[in-house]
Amino acid sequence: MMRGLLRLLGWGSAALLLLGFVGRWSPAADSLSILRPYAALGCAAASVLMAGRSRIVLAALAAAGAATIVLPFLGQAPVPGPTLYSKNLLAGNTAMEGVAADILAADPDFVLLQEVGDANLQIIDLLAERWSHAHLCRNSAWSGVAVLSKAPFAGETACTERRAVAAAPVSWKGETVWIAALHIPWPWPNDYGVRTEPEAIAFLAALPGPVIAAGDVNQMPWSHRARALARAADGRVRTTWRPTFWLKRTVPLPIDMVMAPHGAEVLRRPKLGSDHHGLLARVAWPG
Numbered sequence: 103m104m105r106g107l108l109r110l111l112g113w114g115s116a117a118l119l120l121l122g123f124v125g126r127w128s129p130a131a132d133s134l135s136i137l138r139p140y141a142a143l144g145c146a147a148a149s150v151l152m153a154g155r156s157r158i159v160l161a162a163l164a165a166a167g168a169a170t171i172v173l174p175f176l177g178q179a180p181v182p183g184p185t186l187y188s189k190n191l192l193a194g195n196t197a198m199e200g201v202a203a204d205i206l207a208a209d210p211d212f213v214l215l216q217e218v219g220d221a222n223l224q225i226i227d228l229l230a231e232r233w234s235h236a237h238l239c240r241n242s243a244w245s246g247v248a249v250l251s252k253a254p255f256a257g258e259t260a261c262t263e264r265r266a267v268a269a270a271p272v273s274w275k276g277e278t279v280w281i282a283a284l285h286i287p288w289p290w291p292n293d294y295g296v297r298t299e300p301e302a303i304a305f306l307a308a309l310p311g312p313v314i315a316a317g318d319v320n321q322m323p324w325s326h327r328a329r330a331l332a333r334a335a336d337g338r339v340r341t342t343w344r345p346t347f348w349l350k351r352t353v354p355l356p357i358d359m360v361m362a363p364h365g366a367e368v369l370r371r372p373k374l375g376s377d378h379h380g381l382l383a384r385v386a387w388p389g
Contacts, residue, residue, distance in 0.1 A: 112152060112160050115144025119167050125326030129290035129299075135325040136355070142167030174323035174339040174359065177367040183387025184274060185210040187371070188316035188358060190285070190347075190378035193219040193244035197375035202228040204371060208382050211252055212272075214283035216318045218246035226250065239268040247283040247317065260309075264294070266302035269309060275387065280309045282335070284317030289327060295320065299327055306334035313337060314385055316360040318347075318378060323359050337361035342370040346379040362386065 118134060119141035125132025142164045149160035187210040191201065202225060205213055213233055215225065220243050226236050233250035239261035240246040247268040249259070256278050257271040269282040286302055287295035306313055313335035321327040323339045332339045339361055345354030358378055360366045364386035371380035 109148075109152075109156075111144050112148030112156065115141045115148065116160060116163050119145060119163055122325075126330075129296045132321070132326045133290045135322050138167055138322070138324060139171055142171065170324045174328070174341055175343050175356075177340065177365070181364075181386050181388060183364075183366075183385040184212060184279075184314065185382070185384050186212040186214055186281070186314065186316055186360070187380060187382050188214040188216075188283070188360065189371070189380035190216040190318040190358065190376060191218060191222050191225065192376035192378065193217045194221050195375040196221050198222050198225045198228055200374045201225060201376075201380075204374060204380065205229060206232065208371070210382065212281050212314075213248075213250035214281070214316050215246075215248040215250070216283060216285035217244065218248050219244035235270075237268055237270040239265075241265040245285075247285045249281050249283050251281065260305075262298075262301055262305050264298045264301055266298050267305050267315075269305075269313075271311070278311045280311055280313045282306065282309070282313055282315035282317075284315050284319055284331070286317075286319050286321070286327070286331070288320045289325075299330075303330050303334045306331060309335075312363050314360075314362045316358075316381065316383065318358050320357050323356055328359065332361040335361050335363075337363050338365045340366045340368050340383070342368045342379075342381065344370045344379070346370065346381065347377060360385070364388065 121131045122135040122138045145160045146164035149157045235251040237259040238248040249270040255270045256273045259270040271278045289295045341356045341359040346358040347355045360383045362385045366383040366385045368383045
């Protein structure tokens with residue numbers, strides 16, 4: 103009986119782990135990447151108790167799963183580069199004075215906001231004295247993504263057709279860099295999210311120049327979605343070790359992240375009336 107349960111744990115965990123790696127071809131499988139930490143742990147536990155070839159296979163799968171999970175959390179001592187503050191405000195959150203105070207204290211170069219709606223639109227005015235250049239893409243009364251900048255924009259701004267990306271060009275160290283705020287809808291089984299994801303990827307890939315992107319991706323940082331967005335932006339996924347959102351207020355998820363060509367150091371900021379923590383990132387940039 104115990105041997106059978108052990109085999110079920112080991113090979114069931116292995117199946118879940120492997121399915122999460124085929125997200126490129128299946129949105130449903132990509133959604134299973136949320137279970138990868140638990141599947142890797144199951145493989146590791148079973149490998150300790152099993153013998154022979156099964157132990158080796160399960161241990162190798164656990165190691166491969168753990169490696170992909172850990173990579174997005176590895177910060178680095180960056181060459182001084184731009185700083186950004188990213189925040190999903192929560193559409194119904196009216197406590198904008200607290201959010202504005204935290205952003206003012208952090209004093210980033212750029213502010214990237216998600217769920218900018220009718221109830222919290224005042225945040226742009228509260229920050230306008232220091233971040234006077236604003237680009238807002240609105241998709242509904244509750245849904246908008248915005249890029250705020252201290253420096254003037256260096257050209258025309260852009261929005262995706264669906265709720266996904268707001269992007270603005272700025273001049274940094276003599277070259278034009280695109281700053282992109284992300285809010286990609288929930289993945290499978292949400293059909294809108296499945297249809298929006300390719301548009302966001304193509305949009306980022308078409309931006310002419312380096313891209314620094316951040317926001318609420320509604321997926322795990324090791325998922326195909328996150329990696330595909332980062333590849334399109336020619337960047338690396340980075341986030342904080344501490345979860346930024348709790349699904350059903352119980353499951354901790356790191357679904358807010360930063361994507362930059364040379365990586366970034368990422369710190370978590372308070373919720374301040376939202377259901378998401380904010381992120382403060384210093385982006386690595388060539389000297």
